[in-house]
Amino acid sequence: MTGPHVRCIGEPVSFLALEAYALDELPPEAAEPVRAHLAACDACRAALREIEDDQRPLPAFVPRAAPSTAKASSGRLRLLRFGAPAVAAMALAAGVLLMMRSGGDHGDHRTKGREVSLRVEGEDPSYEAGTLAVGVALKVVVACPPDLHASWDVVVFDEDGASFPLSPARITCENQAALPGAMRLRGASDKRVCVVWDESAVPSTRAGYRREVDLPPERSRCITVRAVPR
Amino acid sequence: MDAYTRYGRALLRKAERVLRNRDDALDVVQSLFQDLYETKRDDVDLPYLYRAVTNRCLSLLRDERNRARLLAENDTSLVPQARGSVERIDDLDLLGKLVRALDDETSEILVLHYFDDLPQEEIASVVGLSRKTVGKRLETIRETVCSLQGAPS
Ligand SMILES: [Zn+2]
Numbered sequence: 413m414t415g416p417h418v419r420c421i422g423e424p425v426s427f428l429a430l431e432a433y434a435l436d437e438l439p440p441e442a443a444e445p446v447r448a449h450l451a452a453c454d455a456c457r458a459a460l461r462e463i464e465d466d467q468r469p470l471p472a473f474v475p476r477a478a479p480s481t482a483k484a485s486s487g488r489l490r491l492l493r494f495g496a497p498a499v500a501a502m503a504l505a506a507g508v509l510l511m512m513r514s515g516g517d518h519g520d521h522r523t524k525g526r527e528v529s530l531r532v533e534g535e536d537p538s539y540e541a542g543t544l545a546v547g548v549a550l551k552v553v554v555a556c557p558p559d560l561h562a563s564w565d566v567v568v569f570d571e572d573g574a575s576f577p578l579s580p581a582r583i584t585c586e587n588q589a590a591l592p593g594a595m596r597l598r599g600a601s602d603k604r605v606c607v608v609w610d611e612s613a614v615p616s617t618r619a620g621y622r623r624e625v626d627l628p629p630e631r632s633r634c635i636t637v638r639a640v641p642r
Numbered sequence: 643m644d645a646y647t648r649y650g651r652a653l654l655r656k657a658e659r660v661l662r663n664r665d666d667a668l669d670v671v672q673s674l675f676q677d678l679y680e681t682k683r684d685d686v687d688l689p690y691l692y693r694a695v696t697n698r699c700l701s702l703l704r705d706e707r708n709r710a711r712l713l714a715e716n717d718t719s720l721v722p723q724a725r726g727s728v729e730r731i732d733d734l735d736l737l738g739k740l741v742r743a744l745d746d747e748t749s750e751i752l753v754l755h756y757f758d759d760l761p762q763e764e765i766a767s768v769v770g771l772s773r774k775t776v777g778k779r780l781e782t783i784r785e786t787v788c789s790l791q792g793a794p795s
Contacts (some may be wrong), residue, residue, distance in 0.1 A: 424737075426759035428692045429658065431652040437688060463655065470650045473672060475679040561680075575708045580701065612681070618701055619750055619769055 420455040430456070434463045530554045530607050530633050533590075549594040552578065554607055554633075556585035562609035563630075564591055569604040569624050569634075576618055605633035646675050652688065653695050654736050659738035660699040670698045689758070696753050704746055706786060736787055744783070747771070751779045 425433075425446050432438045433446050450457050532550045553564050565580040577595035591607070604624055609631050620626055624634060650671060657667035674694055678686065737756045741749045750769055754760045762780070766773040 424756060426755070427656055427757045428689060428759045431655070431692070433686055435648070435652070435688070463652075466651060468651075468654075470647070470654070471668060471672075473646045473650070473675050473678055563677075576701075576704055577708055579705050618704055619746060641758060 415634075419453045421449075421453045425449050425453075425456045425459075427459075430460050430463055434460060449554040457587070459534050484488055516543060528554060528560070528609070528633050529558045530605070532605055532637055534642060549575055552591045552605065552607065554583075554585075554589050554591065556589060556609075558585050560585045560609070560611070562611045564607055564609045565618070566595070567606045567608060567618075567621055567627065568595075569606065570601050574618075574623070601637050602636055604634050605637055606632055645684065645691065649688050649691050650675075650746060653691055655690060657695050657699055660696070660741050660757070661702060662738060662742070666702065669696060670702065674698060681721075683762070693758050696750075696758055700741075700746070700750055700753065703742065703749070740783065740786060744786075748779050748783065751776055752783050755780055755783075 429438065429442070429446055433443060433450075438446060450460060512547065531553055533553055563580045563582050565576065566578045568575045568577060578591055578593040581592045583589045583591060590641070606624065606627060608621070608627050627634070653671045653674070654664075654667050657670045658664050661667050661670070661723055674691070678684070737752060741752060744752060747769055751765055754765045754768060755762075760768070762776050766776045769776070771779075
């Protein structure tokens with residue numbers, strides 16, 4: 413960009429619109445206001461130039477072999493379009509939200525979900541299952557059916573709300589599948605430790621999980637861990 | 643994958659702006675296309691992919707914050723290393739930096755608005771707040787940007 417203190421003349425053109433403009437993918441009615449703004453705004457023009465000048469190579473994408481039983485989602489992908497009339501845009505938003513909440517259209521996840529269980533294990537051997545030794549490193553271990561191919565996330569609820577101690581990860585399901593990473597819990601209160609899994613390509617945003625009731629019941633399991641002094 | 647060739651750079655730039663780290667950005671984009679590959683999705687366009695990158699980036703940033711919150715103060719063994727990436731300073735770039743400084747909800751609103759071009763009604767339904775509240779948060783973001791503009795960073 414041009415320098416530290418070039419301000420946009422108003423509301424900056426979104427990065428999405430700039431990228432689409434650079435790719436010549438904006439429909440005429442959306443491109444016109446962008447073109448007009450760019451003509452008048454040094455800051456946004458500089459941002460566009462930065463996009464056009466980005467010569468860094470795109471690393472090759474080599475897909476890893478997919479699990480052989482992975483199923484393609486039967487849910488139709490809904491696409492957001494530029495310049496949709498407000499009503500259509502709202503309808504689309506509702507559709508996208510639904511898609512994200514439901515995590516695709518997997519008719520059998522209820523059956524699979526019944527077979528899922530979880531426990532937490534201490535890396536410290538003195539740790540007693542089902543209790544929470546404050547400060548001890550804990551692993552989350554799930555038992556799940558082998559045909560369940562999902563991204564797994566851990567949510568811990570206590571009086572402070574929800575926390576997400578581990579990075580979401582795809583695991584191979586079996587009787588004792590440990591989620592990558594460890595966590596330490598703080599405070600003396602009992603905690604609800606939950607796993608939530610998602611078979612869709614784009615796991616839903618965590619923002620909706622504020623309390624345990626927000627978790628999708630057919631795609632989550634929770635247990636209570638009790639606080640014990642170390 | 644055609645979509646990767648066509649949109650990969652745009653998605654990398656976006657992830658890098660939000661995460662301020664090229665390696666993390668590469669991870670986010672590659673894992674997104676890996677998942678698309680596994681689920682055999684190819685009917686994706688730029689707005690969809692851009693949005694999917696948002697979800698993944700914000701979720702990464704939340705991990706970092708929550709990890710830090712869950713850990714004992716004196717235990718830094720699991721805290722992510724400080725980022726050492728070189729940062730350019732400019733006004734639109736400020737938005738990317740702000741993502742890290744704001745709380746989860748406000749940073750999500752920022753990205754959905756300034757990066758993903760979502761109308762306020764849609765942002766409201768995605769984050770589960772009223773349209774009015776979203777408008778107020780955007781006002782706060784705007785004020786923050788203005789107060790940071792001109793300040794040495
Ligand atoms: Zn501008």
